[in-house]
Amino acid sequence: MPHAPFIIASYVIAGVGLTWLVISSYISMRRAEASAAELKDRP
Amino acid sequence: MHRFANPARFLRIARPLTPALFWLGLILTLAACIWGLFFTPTERLMGDTVKIIFVHVPAAWLGMGGWTGIAIASIVQLVWRHPLAGVSARAIAVPGATFAAICLITGSIWGRPTWGTWWVWDGRLTSMLVLFFLYLGYIALSNASSNKGDTSRVAAVFGIIGAINIPIINRSVIWWESQHQKASITLGGSSIDSAYLVPLFVAVAGFSLLFGALVLMRMRAALAEMRIEARMRRMAES
Numbered sequence: 001m002p003h004a005p006f007i008i009a010s011y012v013i014a015g016v017g018l019t020w021l022v023i024s025s026y027i028s029m030r031r032a033e034a035s036a037a038e039l040k041d042r043p
Numbered sequence: 044m045h046r047f048a049n050p051a052r053f054l055r056i057a058r059p060l061t062p063a064l065f066w067l068g069l070i071l072t073l074a075a076c077i078w079g080l081f082f083t084p085t086e087r088l089m090g091d092t093v094k095i096i097f098v099h100v101p102a103a104w105l106g107m108g109g110w111t112g113i114a115i116a117s118i119v120q121l122v123w124r125h126p127l128a129g130v131s132a133r134a135i136a137v138p139g140a141t142f143a144a145i146c147l148i149t150g151s152i153w154g155r156p157t158w159g160t161w162w163v164w165d166g167r168l169t170s171m172l173v174l175f176f177l178y179l180g181y182i183a184l185s186n187a188s189s190n191k192g193d194t195s196r197v198a199a200v201f202g203i204i205g206a207i208n209i210p211i212i213n214r215s216v217i218w219w220e221s222q223h224q225k226a227s228i229t230l231g232g233s234s235i236d237s238a239y240l241v242p243l244f245v246a247v248a249g250f251s252l253l254f255g256a257l258v259l260m261r262m263r264a265a266l267a268e269m270r271i272e273a274r275m276r277r278m279a280e281s
Binding site for chain 2: 001003004006007009010011013014017018020021022025026028029031032033035036039040
């Protein structure tokens, strides 16, 4: 049984999971901090 | 420790720390993956599938470490009413669940060529699956909380009770017959060859730093949401 497809699949899944986590966390942080800053400046 | 209970003081530290942890974590993770994939020898019994260890083991440790963090933060929240404890516990939940899922999926993929099956209902795999479902339950409970960003007492109690599963996962390969191998790395030493052990530690360090950066990002988002909610309430009252 060739091992390469199993190794590639494992790294792709880890990469996709990690990329999704980083992007979603970063976007929610930037969006929330921008909204908070905008509200703070509002009189 | 209570010095850092102030969210403003926490944010002053978290803002420069987030990119530092992220970039250092990313560099170490990529270096460990390249090292593990291209510069480690083929193992005598498992062949090249041993290279899956560099994503599977860090994911397993962080999945378990994440819940340990939730349990500690939940105790701090309930006992000392530390204002950041609930926020940090909630921030750990989604990254912890994702790492537990990565551990389960990569483990299943590793099992097919080495054990001849994708899944067996043995102690280690089942208790890890239970941890993933505990994460889902915790996320649902904490999202049901009325305060944005903060965590309810029910979720905190759930976080503490769920920690019972962590020693079960750890001891499962000793308590029950298991397809999964016994612990290769213990406090007493390691049975893994240094050709795999060194890149594995680099991978664990890299993934852990990334995990820290992700938790900080999610804590900053939660604190900003709490500030928005407080401001909206004041605006509605005036």
